[in-house]
Amino acid sequence: MKAVARQLTLDLQSPLSLEELESPVQDMMLRLAGAFSVRGVVPGHIKALVEEGESYGSFSCTKPDKVNRYASPQTKDALFHRPRFYLNIVLVGVPEEKVAAEADASLDEFLNSVRSGTGSD
Amino acid sequence: MKIILTGGFLGSGKTTFIRHLAEFLVKQEGKRVVIIENEAGEVGIDDKLLSLDGFQVKEISGGCICCQLTAELTVAVGQIMKQFNPQWIIVEATGLAKIASVIDTLKKYGKGFESVYTIVLADAERWQELAEIMPDFVFSQVAAADLVLVNKIDQAPAVDLTSIISKIKEVNPQARVESVSALNGIDEKLFKGLIRDESGSTPTNP
Ligand SMILES: Nc1nc2c(ncn2[C@@H]2O[C@H](COP(=O)(O)OP(=O)(O)OP(=O)(O)O)[C@@H](O)[C@H]2O)c(=O)[nH]1
Numbered sequence: 001m002k003a004v005a006r007q008l009t010l011d012l013q014s015p016l017s018l019e020e021l022e023s024p025v026q027d028m029m030l031r032l033a034g035a036f037s038v039r040g041v042v043p044g045h046i047k048a049l050v051e052e053g054e055s056y057g058s059f060s061c062t063k064p065d066k067v068n069r070y071a072s073p074q075t076k077d078a079l080f081h082r083p084r085f086y087l088n089i090v091l092v093g094v095p096e097e098k099v100a101a102e103a104d105a106s107l108d109e110f111l112n113s114v115r116s117g118t119g120s121d
Numbered sequence: 122m123k124i125i126l127t128g129g130f131l132g133s134g135k136t137t138f139i140r141h142l143a144e145f146l147v148k149q150e151g152k153r154v155v156i157i158e159n160e161a162g163e164v165g166i167d168d169k170l171l172s173l174d175g176f177q178v179k180e181i182s183g184g185c186i187c188c189q190l191t192a193e194l195t196v197a198v199g200q201i202m203k204q205f206n207p208q209w210i211i212v213e214a215t216g217l218a219k220i221a222s223v224i225d226t227l228k229k230y231g232k233g234f235e236s237v238y239t240i241v242l243a244d245a246e247r248w249q250e251l252a253e254i255m256p257d258f259v260f261s262q263v264a265a266a267d268l269v270l271v272n273k274i275d276q277a278p279a280v281d282l283t284s285i286i287s288k289i290k291e292v293n294p295q296a297r298v299e300s301v302s303a304l305n306g307i308d309e310k311l312f313k314g315l316i317r318d319e320s321g322s323t324p325t326n327p
């Protein structure tokens with residue numbers, strides 16, 4: 001199946017709220033959406049999940065100009081220290097290698113902006 | 122035990138809808154519900170989200186239940202029945218699944234359930250574009266449905282909505298077609314109607 005999926009643990013140098021994580025996650029997803037949109041839409045789905053204990057936020061992008069966020073109620077005031085991060089991209093009509101390369105570049109940029117060590121696995 | 126199969130293109134709102142449906146069945150109707158999540162990609166996100174929300178979820182990953190993983194689907198249904206004996210199983214297919222093949226698999230090889238009811242979501246926000254980019258695929262998903270939910274109507278102008286609905290009715294004259302905005306919640310009436318329709322849908326393995 002043509003999907004590019006990445007999972008890693010963010011090792012945040014200083015804890016961040018979901019609000020603070022939102023804009024770097026958005027930037028990453030918008031970069032991906034911009035690279036692969038066709039006729040003004042994402043020909044598939046780009047989504048991400050940040051999760052630590054009971055707190056989580058999920059992000060989703062199907063249009064190149066917007067990212068939707070969904071969060072559990074208890075996440076509002078929570079701080080993320082070492083959250084799990086998942087990225088999942090499925091696009092129709094784009095070679096998987098191209099998506100993977102762009103995903104890894106965007107992910108690097110994201111890790112830099114949240115000042116995370118790569119607790120990748 | 123009854124099965125609700127949920128399909129529709131990537132990002133059309135399947136998980137958002139299932140969250141409401143499962144909540145209705147569990148909280149309002151007091152039913153035991155298990156959700157089967159089949160997601161494109163090795164790392165699933167939807168199964169984690171629904172588990173975090175407190176639902177019972179079984180993940181099938183590493184391929185599609187419409188082709189490589191047909192056996193896994195029927196085995197999972199059997200296991201769930203033994204382990205949880207739920208009244209309802211809700212299956213979320215991947216956005217790339219050929220829904221008609223999943224229905225075939227369940228009807229041919231599935232055991233122990235009364236019926237399969239198929240709901241397909243159509244993304245009103247991207248309908249026009251997706252129908253131009255991959256018409257055959259988008260229409261084939263809709264053609265397999267008992268109920269088509271035209272979703273994200275908060276993002277589609279009324280004129281577009283009328284033409285989307287008429288196209289869907291042309292592709293699948295048998296299906297019931299409803300417009301919803303799953304993001305903003307689903308009217309309980311839709312769920313009640315769905316349960317009523319389900320009781321009338323074709324029994325499997327009679
Ligand atoms: N505006 C709007 N957005 C919606 C609506 N329903 C769902 N969405 C958004 O659409 C995006 C995709 O929703 P999902 O429920 O993840 O879609 P899906 O079909 O399960 O996606 P995949 O499993 O990846 O194929 C999310 O950002 C949702 O918040 C709606 O009624 N209106």
Ligand SMILES: [Mg+2]
Pocket residue numbers: 135136137167213
């Ligand atoms: Mg989903």
